[in-house]
Amino acid sequence: MDTTVFSRPSAYETSEDHPYLSVVAPIHNEVDSIPHLIESIAHILSENQISYEIICIDDGSTDGSTELLKEEAAKRNDLQAVILRRNYGQTPAMAAGFKCARGQIFITLDGDLQNDPADIPEMLAKLNEGYDLVSGWRKNRQDAALTRLLPSKIANWIIGKVTGVSLHDYGCSLKAYRAEIVADMNLYGELHRFLPALAYIEGAKIVEMPVRHHPRRYGSSKYGLGRTFRVLMDLLTVFFMKKFLTRPMHVFGSFGLLSMAVGFLLGLYLTIIKLGFGQNIGDRPLLILSVVLLLGGVQLFSFGLLAELLMRTYHESQQRPIYRIREVVGIHPNR
Template identity: 65%
Template sequence: MTAVPCPPRFAGTGEVTMDLSVVVPLFNEEESVALLVEKVLAAVRPLGLSHELVIVDDGSTDGTAAVLAPLVREIPELVLVRLRRNYGQTAAMAAGFDASCGKVIVTLDGDLQNDPADIPLLLERLNEGYDLVSGWRHQRQDHALVRLLPSRIANRLIARVTGVRLHDYGCSLKAYRREVVEDLNLYGELHRFLPALAFIEGARISEVIVNHHARRYGTSKYGLDRTFRVLMDLLTVWFMKRFLTRPMHVFGFGGLAAIGFGLLVSLWLLGEKLVLGANIGDRPLLLVALISVLAGVQLFCFGLLAELQMRTYHESQGRPIYRVRETLRGRGAVTGVVG
């Protein structure tokens, strides 16, 4: 079965018109993209599902667009989204999500290291009742020092911070139910934290072991330089998981603690001045007390502003602070509701 036209969701008139969308963001992959399209279609056509293959060209500067142009004319399932410049994998993935029409969305890299033949495995696990299934590259074919070691450290750190125990956060081969994707707003380097963001929204998550191949063409677009950005986004995800709807709990508590500490020190110094007649004007402890009180007031006010900002965020978008999986009514009626 082939794809049918689908209006873009970001235009506000999007429709879910097919069973499966495969989204592939890529950058400068002219040597591999034709084989990639062939392998993906060979994997999904036998499934008997209505499907599409959404290729997002993230501002490639090589001949990727020239290779894809004739393929789009020849292959009815193929959808090409060309970005004006290179925005990065997160933005490219978001563009692919917005252009897709499937009830289920599968993502994978465009360098042929992910194996499209594993897509049925992800769909099978998804049909067991999960909302997101992530691939686990159990036998990675990457450089040990530059890719494997940083990845293992990052996976353990991310799992510990987010509470979502996955072996391989960096694997792009994942399957999502559409309602999960529609709840997510992506920016920065957050594409690798999609399972954690989905978990915040109440998604049920699993993983399956998938194949991983050595890169056949071109060079990797990733390196150690993105470590800092990943760490910053990890802190963002941690804060969202803990305090997204209650920022006052962290800033307000810190502010009150600082104010309390500053007042206690001030009372101590005041006692020394009144009882012992000590000179406290040139003591560093007085400066510490003043700074603590001022910092505490600032933190408390910052928490108050953050609370107002979060209310503006939710109310302006009409986003509830909860997600409903299903509603059970009398006589066994079941109504699926996405909050």
């Protein structure tokens, strides 16, 4: 294993109350992995003289992980154990970890020891090149080919096409984020796998980096093919957020106007053949279709108006601007 020690830039120097790096690790039934995970993170970061904290989020474990995390947190000064009331899932667990983190940089990784903390210093060096998010790429992934690798490759390709952010490995939990990027993202559902796409929506500069990946040493995987449907639903959510978050009327209103226009033309056609040619239109399917299209168009247009109001409430209630400023150079009075 390559454990090259990176020289510490001055940016790694922070106060004791605000460490430079926050390592966020969701935990669910990983009691055998926890001691090795904590020690390996602490060893690598201490060796590289990086100010850090470790935040382990217990996501409703039932195998003794909760008690072990509490014991470790009580005797260590670099570990915070966040115990959730029940199993909420990886996205809420990450959100809880981000909420508790105090660092300038956040690192996320799984608690099953398949991600290697030895990659963290290199990811930090990559961030210092001017990126906002460094996403890990498990180039030599140690998982089953049929049930894990093949579905993952297909999913990564689809996600890249839909979101416009082409990555080899969306599912790799080992990622590095600047804290201000995470602060701009609200996580719901199971959106953790789409964090690069959400960051891209916020204007982040993203780069992918090959990282190590080890076979699972303890326990069994919590993932399976049954998550595919949920991934697709979340993908549609991210696509809508990317395209129409600040202009929902553009999608609802467009379909609504199209539906009303087609319904109106069909109604006009039926009116002409009724009044001009005296034909009976009461039993024609086109009459039902015309009415449905007109009503559907009105409803879609109304949804668009409601979505616009919700969007404005969303941004204004949180004082969230619809733009993101990367930096301001120089002094600009009265701005």
